[in-house]
Amino acid sequence: MIEAATLPDADGHFGPYGGRFVSETLFAALDELRDTYDLLWQSPAFQAEFDLDMAHYVGRPSPLYHAKRLTDTYGGAQIYLKREDLNHTGAHKINNTIGQALLAKHMGKPRIIAETGAGQHGVASATVAARLGLECVVYMGVEDIRRQAQNVYRMKLLGATVVGVTSGTQTLKDALNEAMRDWVTNVDNTYYIIGSAAGPHPYPKIVRDFQSIMGREARRQSLEQTGRLPDAVVACVGGGSNAIGMFHPFLEDKEVRLIGVEAGGNGLESGQHAAPLSAGTPGILHGNRTYLMSDENGQILPTHSVSAGLDYPGVGPEHSYLKDTGRAEYVIATDTEALDSFRELCLLEGIIPALESSHAVAYACKMAAQMRPDQTVVVNLSGRGDKDMQTVADIDGIKV
């Protein structure tokens, strides 16, 4: 087994990254969560409960779909899409919220909180809370509430309270700050469902483990459909939960290239992007050490991406480790490239992808064009684009 596949260590470190950089108040809760998780994740009964929900509530396994017209357009490697957009609630986020809500239930916590950027994790959290009869509060930056109004309404329909966050840049990072503040205050009765593979230990590990169902399926499906492993696996990276879930089961398959696509925004040279792995430096934010976008004084920089779900200045610590060790490569797709891919996938395959996932599709197509037709690229289509209708219509100057 290569070292990367055994991490994190007991204290939550992936090499120099990860760890637990939080205020003292949260330590007891993080220890309780770690112990509960370690016990349950090894328990066949818990695994069976999780698998049953994945099959009958989420609708797993999600298909691995051969996108033939997209492949033909680029004339290179065969492009396969892992269809997380077909999950209940429309994105990969539900895999993790189901798992963590089961943890909350086992820990006897009546109240869950979550942060959300694009709203997908908020919707997934509200969904599992409704199903388990738990109170749910979702923190969301007011800028994102504006961009993702439909998801806000969905959360409300599902019985959640959506709290608008007006501090800082009013996006995902500020929502995370606010959720942490709630948790530190209500730690006795509250379970915090972090949606990204970020935050203090044990969250990056928990989120990765629950999301790894995608990679395990994609690996098996590749073998079934093509008789071999893919040459490359491509996923978009904001906080990095969909990417780590896809990458982790392939870590030991050294012949498989793992490629994370960050939000290039208006281009790295513009400074208006959300690409800490491509253009940032290591630092401390939201409870872990990882690559960050921060200025020379250590202040976190504002980010920009057309997709709210990638608009985050940090990234899960395991990605930082995979970058440094070279096991995964991290690249960017710009807003324009993502939007072009969004439209192309609509027209060529009849699939409306999330703007987040469109970044992965954009880079995968560019890459496939340089590869041979007997090679394959698997792209994680992490979510569907229904939530992005307003954003794209606005860009087109159309009133919906």
Place this chain on the structure above:
Amino acid sequence: MSRIAACFDALKAQGRQALIPYVTAGDPNPQVTVGLMHQMVSVGADIIELGIPFSDPMADGPVIQLACERALSHNTSLAMILDMVAEFRQQNDTTPVVLMGYLNTVEKMGYETFVAAAKKVALDGVLLVDLPPEEGAEFTQNLHQAGLDAIFLITPTSTEERIKKICAIGSGYLYYVSLKGVTGGAMIDTDDVEEKLALVKQHTQLPLGVGFGIRDADSAARVAQIADGVVVGSVLVSALGDNASNPEKGCAQVVDTLSAMRQAMDTTA
């Protein structure tokens, strides 16, 4: 002997407790801070906690968040704050100054660079709220080698095992956070605090400061009866924020509040 130890020893000999105000450096603008530090000392502040503004102050409530935003709007940096300490020291060589903030600002400067600079300007201690003992061994060692104190938080949720660990690594004083939550939260319940402090005292000889939820002379006096130091922050920062366009008025309110607290603490004692 460090300034912090000397300060607590002197107070103990007088049967008094330390009054420890917190203000965010550079709030509402960087020109205010050094003058305000002197003013606070003149009405009885024993130790000054100076906040390093951070863009994402996760452990702070809205009052200190806004203070960070005001300070950062004037580009208050860690380097500038160290200069403020140096300027303060030109007239005051006895009052301990502790920097309080988040790790990223310090890590960006570099541990060694920071500690060397901190020593040079005669800073006394550092408290980084998101640097727990588990992750802070290297930095703490750097501080101790330079003769600076590493101050750590203990909270209502700290287990006895963690209290031991924190007592073993901390120096100067220990800061007991009186309630679960962020700064500027609910009012303090001194009975709960007293019980926990008794447990902490079994594991340390260090002085114990108590903060969070101390808003007025009355709560300050009550805390003074059970702790060695009283830390007060959000109520002072509110005064600066409410008068951001008139810093003189804000500082006057800070001075009034501290002065009343000092009087109440000394009378009750």
